[in-house]
Amino acid sequence: LHENPEQLRAFTVICDHMLCNDSEQMLMLLTGVGGTGKSHVIHAIRTLFTHCSHDNEILFSAPTGSAACIIDGYTIHALTFLGIRTSRKNTEELEDMWQNVRYLVLDEVSMISA
Secondary structure, three states: OOOOOOHHHHHHHHHHHOOOOOOOOOOOOOOOOOOOHHHHHHHHHHHHHHHHHOOOEEEEEOOOOOHHHHHHOOEEEHOOOOOOOOOHHHHHHHHHHHOOEEEEEOOOOOHOOO
16 A cells, blocks of 8 residues: 555545544545556455454445455345345344444445446
């Protein structure tokens, strides 16, 4: 991240927000063509949250299984149980998964339709 000031700035903003326990909602869009290091920033964020024992506060997701694997995350469908028949057990699992989450990282946003 030290070689790319934009990547470092994005990482620093998230780091400060997490470490200050800021309750204000943070929205950030990190863009760039393929190969510019977006996934590298995501991995650095994961390392930060794990190192600071905040890994239960963040989820990583992408629209496809292959994109989710690259960032060691879940598909959007898996995080929201889309396409799965709703049951009390599923609802409880979903609530447990999201209970402490304050941050959601969505990779490959351009692949998501409204």
